[in-house]
Amino acid sequence: MAVDGKxxxxxxxxxxxxxxxxxxxxxxxxxxxxxxxxxxGGQRRYERxxxxxxxxxxxxxxxxxxxxxxxxxxxxLPDGRTPTKADWTRLSRSWRxxxxxxxxxxxxxxxxxxxxxxxxxLSLQRCRLYNPGDYVASYGAGAxxxxxxxxxxxxxxx
Amino acid sequence: MAVDGKxxxxxxxxxxxxxxxxxxxxxxxxxxxxxxxxxxGGQRRYERxxxxxxxxxxxxxxxxxxxxxxxxxxxxLPDGRTPTKADWTRLSRSWRxxxxxxxxxxxxxxxxxxxxxxxxxLSLQRCRLYNPGDYVASYGAGAxxxxxxxxxxxxxxx
DNA sequence: GTGTTAGCTGAAGTCAGGTTGAGGTCAAGA
DNA sequence: TCTTGACCTCAACCTGACTTCAGCTAACAC
Numbered sequence: 212m213a214v215d216g217k218x219x220x221x222x223x224x225x226x227x228x229x230x231x232x233x234x235x236x237x238x239x240x241x242x243x244x245x246x247x248x249x250x251x252g253g254q255r256r257y258e259r260x261x262x263x264x265x266x267x268x269x270x271x272x273x274x275x276x277x278x279x280x281x282x283x284x285x286x287x288l289p290d291g292r293t294p295t296k297a298d299w300t301r302l303s304r305s306w307r308x309x310x311x312x313x314x315x316x317x318x319x320x321x322x323x324x325x326x327x328x329x330x331x332x333l334s335l336q337r338c339r340l341y342n343p344g345d346y347v348a349s350y351g352a353g354a355x356x357x358x359x360x361x362x363x364x365x366x367x368x369x
Numbered sequence: 370m371a372v373d374g375k376x377x378x379x380x381x382x383x384x385x386x387x388x389x390x391x392x393x394x395x396x397x398x399x400x401x402x403x404x405x406x407x408x409x410g411g412q413r414r415y416e417r418x419x420x421x422x423x424x425x426x427x428x429x430x431x432x433x434x435x436x437x438x439x440x441x442x443x444x445x446l447p448d449g450r451t452p453t454k455a456d457w458t459r460l461s462r463s464w465r466x467x468x469x470x471x472x473x474x475x476x477x478x479x480x481x482x483x484x485x486x487x488x489x490x491l492s493l494q495r496c497r498l499y500n501p502g503d504y505v506a507s508y509g510a511g512a513x514x515x516x517x518x519x520x521x522x523x524x525x526x527x
Numbered sequence: 528g529t530g531t532t533a534g535c536t537g538a539a540g541t542c543a544g545g546t547t548g549a550g551g552t553c554a555a556g557a
Numbered sequence: 558t559c560t561t562g563a564c565c566t567c568a569a570c571c572t573g574a575c576t577t578c579a580g581c582t583a584a585c586a587c
Binding site for chain 1: 532533534535536
């Protein structure tokens with residue numbers, strides 16, 4: 212494990228410590244989100260800093276940031292030196308506003324639903340749930356507001 | 370349009386009035402969410418009630434309900450008679466709780482982010498953003514909390 | 528040196544929720 | 558009747574984020 216004093220990690224170790232499957236780590240490397248050195252035999256060896264990078268990726272994915280954007284963020288990290296806390300903080304600060312927007316969008320939806328429950332309208336013209344606001348509507352018909360991970364199994368009382 | 374007094378709608382009319390592309394209407398029919406009668410020549414003719422059904426589908430999709438679950442909901446509508454407002458209300462009431470849960474999950478995420486910003490930690494062990502609560506975590510690694518439609522283009526200050 | 532476990536690649540598959548295209552048919556107005 | 562726009566089917570394709578598989582090699586413990 213501790214090889215020539217450099218303490219590099221195998222893909223299995225990175226997988227165990229980060230929780231990402233090895234397949235995802237290889238995928239992220241292909242996609243340019245991670246880098247790894249190789250042994251003479253071609254196996255990946257990761258620096259410890261990759262764990263922080265993966266933490267960033269996990270956090271970004273959790274709030275719905277796409278990989279393209281994650282890559283863009285990671286690409287702005289300083290090239291030569293190991294990123295500092297301040298670098299990571301700068302990166303994550305912009306998510307706060309994004310999350311706020313997402314919460315507001317959902318709350319608007321809920322309010323719309325409240326105005327529908329009881330009237331049973333779901334009117335094509337008037338219902339706020341059917342005709343969400345501009346922000347939501349601008350993404351076009353059929354778009355998904357919420358992802359699989361927040362979906363529950365069908366409610367019994369439906 | 371008004372054929373033998375029954376006032377059936379063509380797929381084009383349903384598309385125009387509902388906002389769903391014709392391709393989606395055909396897809397929903399294949400998936401068992403809609404039904405249509407056919408003309409002698411095989412063209413679809415829809416009853417007006419399909420518009421309300423589509424309103425339900427649109428609303429459900431907007432809050433992130435998958436088609437499987439939408440179908441399950443629609444299947445519970447009374448078979449013989451035209452659904453009443455009360456039927457639709459019953460169907461949509463259960464979404465309220467779901468939306469509340471979704472909003473709470475996002476708020477928890479935001480609070481976690483707040484505790485991270487400034488410390489720049491993103492610690493694998495401690496960071497709440499990296500290790501979201503049980504509800505979220507139970508959906509497994511790599512899951513997406515938020516969908517494309519709530520994603521903004523990359524922020525300039527990232 | 529041998530066995531076991533871990534790792535490699537590239538291609539293909541998965542899932543949802545549809546869209547797109549080719550090639551052909553129907554319905555309605557002039 | 559003719560024409561033109563609307564409609565039909567079936568199969569293939571799309572996006573995003575990965576996973577899975579087959580067939581093979583590396584690393585390490587004994």
